[in-house]
Amino acid sequence: MASVFPLADLKASVKPDSRPGSRSDSSPASWVDTIIKGDCVSALEALPSHSVDIIFADPPYNLQLGGTLHRPDQSLVDAVDDEWDQFASFEAYDAFTRAWLLACRRVLKPTGSIWVIGSYHNIFRVGATLQDLNFWILNDIIWRKTNPMPNFKGRRFQNAHETMIWASPSAKAKGYTFNYDALKAANDDVQMRSDWLFPICNGAERLKGEDGKKAHPTQKPEALLARVIMASTKPGDIVLDPFFGSGTTGAVAKRLGRHFVGIEREQDYIDAASARIAAVEPLGKAELTVMTGKKAEVRVAFNVLVESRLIKPGQVLTDAKRRYSAIVRADGTVASGGEAGSIHRLGAKVQGLDACNGWTFWHFEDGQSLRPIDDLRSVIRSDLAKAE
Amino acid sequence: MASVFPLADLKASVKPDSRPGSRSDSSPASWVDTIIKGDCVSALEALPSHSVDIIFADPPYNLQLGGTLHRPDQSLVDAVDDEWDQFASFEAYDAFTRAWLLACRRVLKPTGSIWVIGSYHNIFRVGATLQDLNFWILNDIIWRKTNPMPNFKGRRFQNAHETMIWASPSAKAKGYTFNYDALKAANDDVQMRSDWLFPICNGAERLKGEDGKKAHPTQKPEALLARVIMASTKPGDIVLDPFFGSGTTGAVAKRLGRHFVGIEREQDYIDAASARIAAVEPLGKAELTVMTGKKAEVRVAFNVLVESRLIKPGQVLTDAKRRYSAIVRADGTVASGGEAGSIHRLGAKVQGLDACNGWTFWHFEDGQSLRPIDDLRSVIRSDLAKAE
DNA sequence: CGTTAGCATGAATCAGCGC
DNA sequence: CGCGCTGATTCATGCTAAC
DSSP: OOEEEEHHHHHHHOOTTOOOOOTTOSSOOTTTTEEEESOHHHHHHTSOTTOEEEEEEOOOOOSSOTTOEEOTTSOEEOOTTOHHHHHHHHHHHHHHHHHHHHHHHHHEEEEEEEEEEEOTTTHHHHHHHHHHTTOEEEEEEEEEESSOOOOSSSSSOBOOEEEEEEEESSTTOOOOOOOHHHHHHHTTTSOOBSEEEEOOSOGGGSOBOTTSSBSSTTOOOHHHHHHHHHHHOOTTOEEEESSOTTOHHHHHHHHTTOEEEEEESOHHHHHHHHHHHHTOOOOOHHHHOOOOOGGGSOOOOHHHHHHTTSSOTTOEEEOTTSSOEEEEOTTSOEEETTEEEOHHHHHHHHHTOSOOOHHHHOEEEETTEEEETHHHHHHHHHHHHHHO | OOEEEEHHHHHHHOOTTOOOOOTTOSSOOTTTTEEEESOHHHHHHTSOTTOEEEEEEOOOOOOOOOSOOBOTTSOBOOOOOOGGGOOSOHHHHHHHHHHHHHHHHHHEEEEEEEEEEEOTTTHHHHHHHHHHTTOEEEEEEEEEESSOOOOSSSSSOBOOEEEEEEEESSTTOOOOOOOHHHHHHHTTTSOOBSEEEEOOSOGGGSOBOTTSSBSSTTOOOHHHHHHHHHHHOOTTOEEEESSOTTOHHHHHHHHTTOEEEEEESOHHHHHHHHHHHHTOOOOOTGGGSOOOOOOOOOOOOHHHHHHTTSSOTTOEEEOTTSSOEEEEOTTSOEEETTEEEOHHHHHHHHHTOSOOOHHHHOEEEETTEEEETHHHHHHHHHHHHHHO
C-alpha cells in the first residue's frame, strides 16, 4: 500500500485498453493505491480516461501573499506592485487552474464528482473556471474552523473558514454518489447542511519532520476528508488527489475502504505520506456498510401485493382521513368513481394533484386502524430476504 | 426622507465640482437619502466620483433553474423566476458584473469599501471580476442561515448559507473603516469571525404587498445589514446600494444614523422601499455604539464524534444495563442484528418503542465503567465554545 | 383567553429508469 | 433524446384556525 509510482514507470505500465479498478473490479490497475511522482497535469494525462470516482483537490493558494508572488511553476514574480504584472499573475493562475481541471475532467468518470478546497485568495477563480469548463456546481461547502488563527492587526474579520466546491462533470451528469440517507441518519436525522464545523489539523494528527517542524504547511484534518469521502463515494471507489501533499486524502480513503491515487512533486511529501498511509489500518466491511434509504430497496410493485393476496381484489382502500376511497381490481389497478389507474395516478386524480405517492396515500383497514399499503411491502421484502 | 429622485433630475442637479455630503459635511448633496430610479450603471455614472463611503450590492444571482420543484407534500416552491435574474450566458453575466463594478469603483471613495452578496451560482464570478478589476478582497463572509429551505429531493447538501465579499478599491487603499474594537466588544471580547449566524427574513419584517404576497423575492434580513454597516461605516457615512430592491440597506442605514442612496429600476419596489424607510425612526447617538451578535446554538451530531475519532467505527455501544448492543459504522449510523439507522432510530427499534434519545440510551466502555455517549459531546462543545 | 394543531413558505441551479 | 411511469422527498418558523 502507498507504494511510490514514478511517472515514467506509469507511462510504461498503463495499457491504453486496460479498464481501471472499479467498484466491481477485484484486480485494480497498477496505479491504484500509489503516489505518482511528478507534475500534476502530466501525471493526470498519463492516467486512463473515466477511471476515478471522485477527485479531491487542494491546489496551491499562493496568490498575492506578502510581498512576493509565485507562479504555478514556483518561479518568482518580481514586480507585484506593477498593475500589468498583477493582471498577468491572475491570468497565469487561471491558466494553471484551467489546465489541471481539464486534465481532471478527462480522468473523472461521468458518474463521478470533484471537490476543490480554497480560500478567498483563489476559490473565486477556481469556481469561475469550473463553471467556464461546464462543470456543474452541486454545493459550496463551508469548513468552519473551531480554532482559526486570529487576525493579528485588527484590520479585518478573523478568517475562520475555508470554502469547498463540490461539482459534477456536467449539468446532465446526475449519476454522482451522494449518501443522503447515511448523512441524515448520522446527523441526528436532519439533512446535512452546507456549513461544517471542524478543528484545524493539530496535535498528534499533524505530521512532523525529524526537526519537530510541521511536515506540510496546509495539512487538512482527517475528519474533513472523512465527511467528503463518506458523503460522495461508495466502498471500493477510487479517490484521486492531484495535490497529494501530506497524504490526508490517501490515509482517510484507505481507512474507509476506498482506493486512492495521489500525485505529488516533492519527494519529502511523498516520503511522509507513504509512511503515514502504510500505518493506516482499514476498517472492516461491517463498519463500512453505508446506510441507504427506500431508493435502494428492492422494488415491489402493487400487483405483487394483489397476487400474493395481501391485498384482495374488491378490497376498499382510503386515504388516512377517509375522504377518498377506491376499489382494488384484480389487475393491480384501483378504481374510484368513473376513474381508474395505478395507485399513484388515481391518488393524484382524486386529490386534483399532478402527482402522488400511492404507497403512502392509500390505506387499508387493519382491525380498528388504518395502515398505509406501504407497510405491506416490508412483508414481501422480508420473504424475499429469506429466499436468498 | 426616502424621496424618489428621477435619474433625469439627478443629472441636471449634480454640479460636477460639488463635494458630496461626507462625514464632516453638514449639508449633504441632494441625491443623498433618495432612491434613484433607473438602470444601475447609468445612475451610478450620474453620481459624482469618490462620493460614497461604502457600497452594499445584492446583484441578481443568475439562478439557472430548470423546471418546477415540488415539496414532498406536492406544493409548489415559489422560485425566483423574475426577468431581472435571467442572463443568456456566463459571458453576459460577467459583462454585466464588470460594468456595474467599474461604475461602483468610480463612485466609491478611496477610503471606502464594497460588499457584494451572492450564492454559489454567481459569487465566484463576482469574486473573480472584483480581483480582475484590482479590488482588494479583505474577507469573504459566510451568512449561515438558521432556517434555510431544505433540499427536497435528497440529492445535495442543504444549501444553508450565502457568501459576502468585502473588498477595498485597491490593494493600497488601506483607509477603509473597520470598527474592530466595537465588534470585538459586542462579540463577548473575542474578535468577530468570518461566519455569521442569522435567520432569513420572515414574519413581521418581511414586506408584503396588498395581496399578502411577499413584496420582493429576495429581501435580506436587517440584522445582516446592521452588522455590515456597524462594521464598516461611521455615523454620518453614505451607504450606496445599487440594487436597492425592498430597501433593507436604506432602512438599516437610516436607523443606524447613516445616509443612504438607493438605485432601483422597478417602481413597485421603489414605492415599497420609500414607505418602509419613511417609517424608520433613527436611533439616538447613545445607542449607536455597541451591537451584540447572535450566538450559535451548540448542536453536536453523532457523526461528529465518529469523524473526530472519539467514537471509532467498529466500536460496540450498549445500553446502561448491557441488554442491547450495537456496532458503530463509519457513516455515523449504528447497526444491531439486521437493523441499522441513527442512534435514535436504532435505540427505539431495539426497545420496540416509537422514539428514543440515543444520546442517553447508548453507552460506551470507559475503562471499568459504562458512560453515555452524550458525555463525549462536552469534549466537542469545549472546542465549539471557542468558535462562537 | 390560552394552547395547540395545522398549514404556509423561504435566492433551489433538487429523480431515475425504461422504452 | 424525449416521453412516460414509478414513487421518493423537508427544516425552521410564523401565522391562523381550531379547541
